[in-house]
Amino acid sequence: DAGVIQSPRHEVTEMGQEVTLRCKPISGHDYLFWYRQTMMRGLELLIYFNNNVPIDDSGMPEDRFSAKMPNASFSTLKIQPSEPRDSAVYFCASSYGGDIQYFGAGTRLSVL
Amino acid sequence: DAKTTQPPSMDCAEGRAANLPCNHSTISGNEYVYWYRQIHSQGPQYIIHGLKNNETNEMASLIITEDRKSSTLILPHATLRDTAVYYCIVGPSGSARQLTFGSGTQLTVLP
Numbered sequence: 447d448a449g450v451i452q453s454p455r456h457e458v459t460e461m462g463q464e465v466t467l468r469c470k471p472i473s474g475h476d477y478l479f480w481y482r483q484t485m486m487r488g489l490e491l492l493i494y495f496n497n498n499v500p501i502d503d504s505g506m507p508e509d510r511f512s513a514k515m516p517n518a519s520f521s522t523l524k525i526q527p528s529e530p531r532d533s534a535v536y537f538c539a540s541s542y543g544g545d546i547q548y549f550g551a552g553t554r555l556s557v558l
Numbered sequence: 559d560a561k562t563t564q565p566p567s568m569d570c571a572e573g574r575a576a577n578l579p580c581n582h583s584t585i586s587g588n589e590y591v592y593w594y595r596q597i598h599s600q601g602p603q604y605i606i607h608g609l610k611n612n613e614t615n616e617m618a619s620l621i622i623t624e625d626r627k628s629s630t631l632i633l634p635h636a637t638l639r640d641t642a643v644y645y646c647i648v649g650p651s652g653s654a655r656q657l658t659f660g661s662g663t664q665l666t667v668l669p
C-alpha cells in the first residue's frame with residue numbers, strides 16, 4: 447500500500463482565500479484523523495471520522511474550518527477564509543480500529 | 559491517558575544501539591505503551607507498542623519493566639536515518655483518541 451497520501455505538500459495563499467487540503471487514507475482503514483502541528487502548540491487533533499462519519503470535531507478551531515469524508519477513500523479539510531494564524535503543517539492519519547495511526551507526509555500551509 | 563517523561567535529547571554513535579527511556583509511573587492496568595517518531599519534515603511514524611511483555615519488530619525492541627512504570631525503546635543498530643524526535647505515549651488500546659505527543663526525545667545519530 448502507498449500509505450496515507452496528502453495533497454498538496456505545500457500551499458501558499460493569501461489571507462482571505464479558501465484553502466482545501468486533501469487526504470487519501472490507507473485502503474481498508476475505518477478511522478481518519480486530521481491534525482495540525484505548530485511550534486507553539488505541537489500536534490493537535492482537529493477532527494476524526496469513523497466509517498466516514500465525523501465523531502469528534504471539538505478540536506476544530508472555529509467555523510472557518512470544515513472537514514468532509516464523502517467516501518472511504520477521500521477526505522478534505524477546508525479553511526475559508528484563511529488567516530495568517532492558520533499557517534501550520536496539517537497531517538492526515540488513518541487507522542484500522544482507531545488504535546495505531548499511520549500518518550501522511552503532511553501539507554505545509556503558509557497564509558500570507 | 560497517563561503522563562510520560564522523556565529526556566529532551568540523546569546522542570548515539572552510528573551502528574551502536576540507541577536506548578531511549580520513558581517514565582510512565584501513573585500508567586493504568588489497561589494502558590499500553592506506544593512509541594512513535596517524527597523525522598524532520600515528515601509525518602509521525604508508528605514504531606512499536608506493548609502492554610507488559612517485551613516486544614520486538616523489524617524496527618525496534620520495547621522493554622517494559624515488571625511494574626510497568628517505565629520502558630525503554632531500543633534501536634539495535636542506529637543509522638543516520640534514525641535521527642528524529644521519539645515520542646512515548648500511553649493509553650488504552652483499540653480506542654480512537656488524540657495522540658498526545660508531548661516533547662519527546664530528540665535522538666541524534668552521529669557518524
